[in-house]
Amino acid sequence: MKKQVIPGCVLFILALAASVGSVSFLGPCVHEDGSVGACHWAGRSLLGTGLLAAMLALLAVLFRMARLGLYLGSFLACVLGILTPGTLISLCKMSTMHCRAVMQPAMTVLFAAAALCALFGAAACIREKKGRA
């Protein structure tokens, strides 16, 4: 039981940090002239993806039923979070810009760690099911 819940809690914290960070301290910079670049929308997309992963993790912690499916769902959301900045939504070209120097690596690290937690949680669920069978 503990082995299935702990990864969910860690996943929830990481995904929440990613979503909050993507529109605050880890997010893209504000342009001097007030214009909005693609990196701004990448940040908004990450907010949604992070919240989705966090909510799935919370449901996996609270409800025993369909825990495996919820973990797999949050894993896919984390993969989407990794791919969003730079691959699915382009960022600024200059590598010294905040979106490239901070947001992209931070999101990759946070979502990769969250994806690992989701996999651990899923593996624990599979092991438990095999044990019961």
Next chain:
Amino acid sequence: MKILPLSVKNLARKPGRTTALVLLTAFLALAVFGGSVITLSLRAGLRSLEARLGADIILVPSEAESKVSFRNMFLQGTTGAFYMDASVAEKALEVPGVEKAAPQTFLASLKADCCSVKIQVIGIDPSRDFTVQPWIARSLKNELGDMEVAVGCKVGAGIGETIRIYEQRCKVTACLEPTGTGLDTAVYCNMKTMDTLLAAAEAKGVSHRISSGDDSVVSAVYIKVRDGYDIGDVNTALTGKLRKVTAVRTRSMLTGVSDSLAGISRTVTAMIVVIWVLAFVILLLAYTLIVRERSREFAVLRLLGASRNMLGRMALYESAVCGLIGGIAGTGIAAVGVFSFSALIEGSLGLPYLIPGFSTILCLAAGTILLSVAVSALTSAFAAWRLSRVNPGTALRDGA
């Protein structure tokens, strides 16, 4: 009987203790690998800056230092533009001891296509340039043509792409190798292209004209001093001959960078040493405490026929496996942090920062992991010796 699998099973049976030991060695490896990569990158950056500057003296207009920190232009890629009469290069060549004089013209773009930031455009004379041209030549076989640009590695425009500067379309013909300096964020073109860009900037209200109203301007002249001449004497002669011009010795600029780098290196090294001493003491204490906890377990093994040598090796193997796992984990975490956030680290330090090559990193990682294993084994050696000499009778009676 194979000891290593037994040691691994022992570790797996006590997950709490194993995790604590692994975390401690991981912390050690993280400090060593991360600190070493940062220090090596700073040193490589300084060497790169030395190679890129190449000149002994740089002539800039007197007001240059008040307009923009000349040092920051090289180190952080700060944009800036200042101008002086183009004849300064010819006048400088008349000074005894001046071997070469290469002019450069700077222009800060309003807003680049790629981002919302200004980029520095540097115009060079390929026939006379001895600082940037050799670097460009490594990426571009031909000379830079008209309305062609070479971009620093951080500009993010690919070869064949077109970038717009003051509404002028320039074709990217080369992407330069990284230098770890502010030069990586600049765009380079020939003087003819620069004249076109200056005219376009003038039309946009960004004036480059100097007080004399002369249109033929340069921003800096790089001076190479002839062998046998004292750089200080040539510097004084240049200052005396050229009016409204400041002669900056590159050595003094590099010394400032070098001093900052030495300070950071000392701090990083001191931190690594403190972390290592602390962790060494903690590991030593942990393994000493483990002797008390495990004396009954080893007494039972002795009664079952395990030799002293076998028990000692088992304890050593356990600590070595902890060191190996911790070393790999710590090095991995440090690698993720240092390489993913290299742009952020570079920006925060404000110094030339060039990550060493793959082979150096690989050697450093292997060395760190080996060091973690060695330190774990060393700190547990005394505990292993004590455990191998445990008296089964006394241990079982006392523990009962």
